[in-house]
Amino acid sequence: MTAVRSLARVLSVAALVGATLCGTAACGSGEPKNAAAPTRTTWQEPESYAYTLTSTTQVLAGTFRVEVRDGRVTEVIGVDEDSQRQVREVPGEVPTIGELLKRLAKARSDNAHTAQAEYAADGRPKRISLDWDEKTVDDEALYLISAYEPAGR
Template sequence: MPAGRSRSRFVSAAASIGALLCATTACASESSSPESAVGGQKTTWEEPASYDYTLTSTTQVLAGTFRVKVRDGTVTEAVGLDEDSRRQVREVPGEVPTIGRLLKRLDQARSDDADTAEAQYAADGRPLRISLDWDENAIDDEALYVISAYEPGRVAR
């Protein structure tokens, strides 16, 4: 695939993500006031064994919107909700992360002194948005993850 087409898809996906962010920020029902993490602050949220969520991602490896099921701490199903994400689920299914894995990426970026390693959290402490940029002067190392439609799993008795 020509590099120009890939770049335009990435820019198009980034523009879509931007629009989605504006919409979710304006209509966020998950938290009335998400808080930004300060510096190296870690979340106190403990990832449950089972939950569902929607991930909107813009990275070189993973771009698009995915509906994700996590069971026993592992992604058991990822459904692409747009053309790019459907293709990626087929081609690189193991790249769709759990929320815990996203938090580990955030912690790693902070440990690596990335230029940007920020998160916004819901009132219950889970992340709503994670923004990473290891080197502000490098191209294509940025990552933005928007976490929405979170539904904790039911505990079996």
């Protein structure tokens, strides 16, 4: 009986150590997470379109319905309470999709820890994730781009 208990204890300790090592390795090596990501999209931003932006950044948080005309944000509607407050307090902070792509390119050129994007079939970004320094708190940004509609539809 004692041998069985000792073996069970050794196996559970080994499993715990193995899980800890795997978890530590998954936390990251400190290498930037943008090395294998495409450097840019082939999508060309149209002059006019609408989209929904969900943003989690230190400056801009919430979900916004955005209209872009002649390459500039012309209307922003806060979809939730946070975004409605943001529209009132920091007007002009909601970017075009092109501006989001410039932020991504800047993060990549600055060797940010994370500078990743996921793209739709037409090449426009659907998700942009940025983190300039993995050791700095509150420098992360996540932008989700949805409900994209080119003008004239």
